[in-house]
Amino acid sequence: MKKGILPLIVGNWKMNPLSITIATSLAKNIKTAVGKIDDVDIVIAPPTVYIASVHAILKHSKTIALGVQTIHHEKLGAFTGEISIPMVHEFSVRYIILGHSERRALGEDDVTINEKLTATLKAGMTAILCIGEKKRDEGGLYLSGIEKQIRAGLVGVSRTKLSHVVIAYEPVWAIGSGMTPTAEDIHEMRLFIEKILSDMYERNYAQKVRVLYGGSVDEKNARELFVGGTVDGFLVGGASLHVKTFRDIIMSVRPTH
Secondary structure (H helix, E strand, C coil), X not given: CCCCCCCEEEEECCCCCCCHHHHHHHHHHHHHHHCCCCCCEEEEECCHHHHHHHHHHHXXXXXXXXXXXXXXXCCCCCCCCCCEHHHHHXXXXXXXXXXXXXXXXXXXXXXXXXXXXXXXXXXCCEEEEEECCCCCCCCCCHHHHHHHXXXXXXXXXXXXXXXXXXXXXXXXXXXXXXXXXXHHHHHHHXXXXXXXXXXXXXXXXXXXXEEEECCCCCCCCHHHHHHHHCCCEEEECHHHHCHHHXXXXXXXXXXXX
């Protein structure tokens, strides 16, 4: 974890839960569970249809910020089914997840992701850029794919805007599989990401970017992956739907742990 920067835990609810009743109950319980924690930045990203209701629960919280799972880069227009930044802005959304592997699998490419990221930064929000390989090869060729995702996602992003970018490394093969890279593997990837950013922006700017890990994170492996992986937090999927597990993951990255 970088000195002077708080750890960041992002709960990506994906297409869960099944009803607004369950969603509001989950948000209330998480809010209660994390209490007045002030040494970890916490984000919840529910499905967009629940944004208004979850916002009503969290609007006075000083602990939990609201995020969304994707947006369209245009403000309005003939884009059936899409959601724009101004539409979520009134609900105090501060973080936007971009380029998740599940979105990429649906056809979202690097150009589209960059358009969304640029729009996110222009609106004064923080972009969480997801990157990750589908599989690993012994020769390390997958690293070129990681580098391409970073460089393409950050096209046109200035040094001054870089502090509003978070990189979330999620190896596709680990998402929801129960398999995780070793802490050493994650540490090496974090160093690789920082090297690419340093080549693009210089080291002092690169070090301001928080790097998260995501992929089968739970309360049992979180502390080891956080410390050994030297990451700045986690992008949590299914585990964020379970209050105690999510709280335990948050507690595992606290500086006073």
